[in-house]
Amino acid sequence: MPKPRPIPLLDLKAQYDALRNELDEAVLGVMRSGQYILGEPVREFEAEFARYCGARHAVGVASGLAALELALRAAGIGPGDEVITAANTFVATVLAIVHAGATPVLVDAEEQTANLDLEQVEAAVTARTRAILPVHLYGQPAEMQPLTRLAKERGLVLIEDAAQAHGATYRGRHVGTFGDAGCYSFYPTKNLGAAGDGGMVLSGTRKLAETVRKLANYGKRTNFELDLAGYNERLDNVQAAILRVKLRHLDRWTELRRRHAAQYGDLLAGLPIALPQEAPNRRHVYHLYVIRTGRRAALAKYLAQHGIGTGVHYPIPPHRQKPLQNYPFAGQTFPVTERLADEVLSLPVYPELTESDIERVAASIRAFFTRRRRS
Numbered sequence: 397m398p399k400p401r402p403i404p405l406l407d408l409k410a411q412y413d414a415l416r417n418e419l420d421e422a423v424l425g426v427m428r429s430g431q432y433i434l435g436e437p438v439r440e441f442e443a444e445f446a447r448y449c450g451a452r453h454a455v456g457v458a459s460g461l462a463a464l465e466l467a468l469r470a471a472g473i474g475p476g477d478e479v480i481t482a483a484n485t486f487v488a489t490v491l492a493i494v495h496a497g498a499t500p501v502l503v504d505a506e507e508q509t510a511n512l513d514l515e516q517v518e519a520a521v522t523a524r525t526r527a528i529l530p531v532h533l534y535g536q537p538a539e540m541q542p543l544t545r546l547a548k549e550r551g552l553v554l555i556e557d558a559a560q561a562h563g564a565t566y567r568g569r570h571v572g573t574f575g576d577a578g579c580y581s582f583y584p585t586k587n588l589g590a591a592g593d594g595g596m597v598l599s600g601t602r603k604l605a606e607t608v609r610k611l612a613n614y615g616k617r618t619n620f621e622l623d624l625a626g627y628n629e630r631l632d633n634v635q636a637a638i639l640r641v642k643l644r645h646l647d648r649w650t651e652l653r654r655r656h657a658a659q660y661g662d663l664l665a666g667l668p669i670a671l672p673q674e675a676p677n678r679r680h681v682y683h684l685y686v687i688r689t690g691r692r693a694a695l696a697k698y699l700a701q702h703g704i705g706t707g708v709h710y711p712i713p714p715h716r717q718k719p720l721q722n723y724p725f726a727g728q729t730f731p732v733t734e735r736l737a738d739e740v741l742s743l744p745v746y747p748e749l750t751e752s753d754i755e756r757v758a759a760s761i762r763a764f765f766t767r768r769r770r771s
């Protein structure tokens with residue numbers, strides 16, 4: 397019997413193959429222009445991504461981590477300031493706060509969405525709190541209305557980590573446009589990914605956007621004079637040219653991700669696993685399709701034997717990371733986050749999958765749970 401075609405967790409080569417001509421043209425165009433940094437493609441992509449999200453200002457930067465750190469710094473956050481964020485997130489969210497010199501204050505996740513638990517956010521506010529940094533984890537927007545209200549009432553800066561949520565909306569509005577700044581990553585595996593690193597800061601405030609732009613370019617005011625002691629965290633022209641091409645396909649890709657998720661929902665119903673829940677008023681873009689099971693290791697192994705790739709996002713939460721043990725959260729426990737770390741398993745959900753690929757993944761999962769167990 398021929399071995400079935402492998403289904404990896406993600407297949408970036410398939411995406412490239414589908415867009416080969418457009419992408420090759422875009423990259424070659426930049427190569428031939430002789431201009432690689434601070435050029436037209438970056439300006440154009442900034443304008444297009446801002447328009448796509450409905451944001452006033454957009455500044456391309458070198459990564460999602462840079463977007464978060466520079467947005468925090470541009471908002472004036474630094475030593476002595478507490479920033480409340482999600483315990484259940486990719487570690488870069490917490491690193492950005494640390495690199496800005498501020499103190500991360502972590503809040504546990506809610507079971508349903510794996511996003512920030514609102515009640516715990518309110519309880520975590522102290523006299524030193526300067527900002528709230530919600531994360532739209534797995535592509536599902538956090539509950540923005542109460543967070544926006546809380547930030548306004550308490551006079552807190554609101555910065556969104558939208559690194560996993562390109563195209564996601566909350567009450568019809570794109571994530572990254574609710575607070576003082578919205579931060580995106582264009583790491584290759586994200587829903588909108590470059591062929592290298594990239595990021596973006598969105599803002600409704602010109603001053604914040606211009607400060608991020610300066611900070612990303614050494615803090616330069618003119619070619620020779622500094623306004624700020626800045627960094628080199630710019631988005632480059634090749635990445636911007638690639639992202640301009642891919643942005644035109646993003647909504648179609650999102651629809652396919654959502655269709656795959658719906659198909660999984662139908663085919664996996666009734667099994668002893670928790671499936672992702674789409675909360676009300678939100679458009680989930682399924683950066684990751686994350687199920688929960690107490691038998692994760694065995695299921696992942698079984699799927700691998702059947703040629704199906706899976707992932708774990710994330711096995712070690714930030715508060716358990718060794719280099720972060722000198723922060724106040726190190727001694728705390730976050731029961732939901734810790735349970736998620738033990739139980740989550742990401743299934744393939746990328747746009748290039750076919751209906752029959754999803755059927756195969758689902759059938760294998762069903763077989764794992766229904767096969768006769770060896771005693």
Ligand SMILES: *Cc1c(COP(=O)(O)O)cnc(C)c1O
Pocket residue numbers: 459460461462485486488489531557559560581582583593594595
């Ligand atoms: C990917 C990611 C980041 C960091 O983005 P990079 O471009 O990899 O630096 C930050 N936060 C979240 C939630 C992410 O998924």
